[in-house]
Amino acid sequence: MPPTLTPRQQQILDWIAERVRRQGSPPTRVEISAAFGFSSPNAAESHLRALARKGAIVLDSGRARGIRLSESGASGDRLPLIGRVAAGSPILAAENVEEELGMNGQSFSPQAHYLLRVRGDSMIEAGILDGDLLAVHRTPEARQGQIVVARLGEEVTVKRFHRRGRKVQLRAANPEYQTIEVDLDRQELIIEGLGVGVLRRW
Amino acid sequence: MPPTLTPRQQQILDWIAERVRRQGSPPTRVEISAAFGFSSPNAAESHLRALARKGAIVLDSGRARGIRLSESGASGDRLPLIGRVAAGSPILAAENVEEELGMNGQSFSPQAHYLLRVRGDSMIEAGILDGDLLAVHRTPEARQGQIVVARLGEEVTVKRFHRRGRKVQLRAANPEYQTIEVDLDRQELIIEGLGVGVLRRW
DNA sequence: CCGATTACTGTATAAATACCCACCATGCCT
C-alpha cells in the first residue's frame, strides 16, 4: 500500500482531482497556490513533490500542467501502459506508466494485468512489430514455447521461453537475432509475465 | 447543430480528445504540430481557432494547454466484435456481432467503432495474422496506403488502399495474393472503414 | 537534543507555451 497522505496532502490531491474533472486540465503551481492562499508557488511545488514521492500523482518534468493522477481507484477496466522500464524499478512502478488505456484486462485469457510496449523487431515472425503493445498476464510460471516477459539483470525483454533442466533459452522470432542462453545457476532470470495478446494502434 | 467540421478538423479534434483522455491534459500547439508533422506551430494554432470558431472546443486564452472540449461525447466503453459478415447485411447488424469486448474505442485514434475478425493471412506482412481483430474506424474516406475494410459486392475484405483516378487497387500484404483492381465506373466499391489498430488474443 | 518531515514565504530564472505577423496556394461562392 502507498504511504498514507497527510490531511493537507489529501485535501490538495482532492482539489486537483476535482479540477481535472471540471476543467479538463491539471492546475499549475500558481493556480494551486491561489486556490489555497499560498503566497509562494513553491508551497504548491513541495506538496506536489510529496504527493509524487508517495505515488499519488506522477509529475511529467518540464511540462506545463504535467500532473497526472495515479488513478488509485476505479481500476478494473483500465490497463496501465508500460513504456520504458527504468533500471531496477518494478515493472508496475508509477514512473514506468505512460498512460492508462480504457480496456478490460478480462478481454484476454488469462487476464491481462498490463500492456508493455515492445521495442525492436525481434518477435516479428510472431506478428509482433516494433511499438506494439504486448498484453501481459503477471505470473512467474511459463511453459515451453510461450511468449514471456523476462528480466535479465536490468534488461526486460520479450522472447519465447524454452527450458531444459537448469538451462533456459530465450528465443527471438526473427532469424537475425541470437538465442539467449541462461544458466539458472549462474544468472538470475525473472519471469515477469506471460504474453496473452497484442494491441497495435496506428 | 454546430457547423460541420472538415475532415482535417475532425481528425485533429479526434486526436485532441484522445490525447486528453489518455494523458489527462490537453496538448500544446507544438505537440499537435509534432503529431501531424506541421513544421510551424501556427498551423496548429489556426486549426484550433477554426475549431473554436465552430464551437467544437473552447480556448482559454493565455493559458498553457488551455483547450477544453465542448462536447464531452461520452461514448460507450464496449466494442462489438464482428465475426463473419452475412451477405448483404450492414456490418454492424446485430446478426454479425459475435460478442462485445470491454474496451474503449477511444483507446485508438481516430476512435474505433468496432472490431472485425480477420480471416486468412493476406495481411501477414503488415503484422496482421489469421484470427486477429482489426479495430475499425467507420468512415468512407481513405488515403493512399491505408488499411481499409472494403466491400466489393458481397465480399468484405481487409486490404491496403491505393487509388489512381477512377481505378482503385486493393493490395494484400502477402506476395502470394494478387492485387485486386477495381474500376469505379464498372463496379461498386464501398469503404466501410479504416483500420486503426489490431487486437490479438492468445 | 537531533534529524526528518511537514508546511509554508520570497525571489529568481530558464524553458515551455500562447499567440502575433507576414506570406503562399487551393478551392469555393458570388
Place this chain on the structure above:
DNA sequence: AGGCATGGTGGGTATTTATACAGTAATCGG
C-alpha cells in the same frame, strides 16, 4: 474578378510555468 475559408511555412515575442535556491517555524520519533 474578388472575397473568404482552408491548410499550410517561417519566424518572433511576451507571458506562463516549472523549478531551483534560501529561509522560517512547527511537529514527531528516537
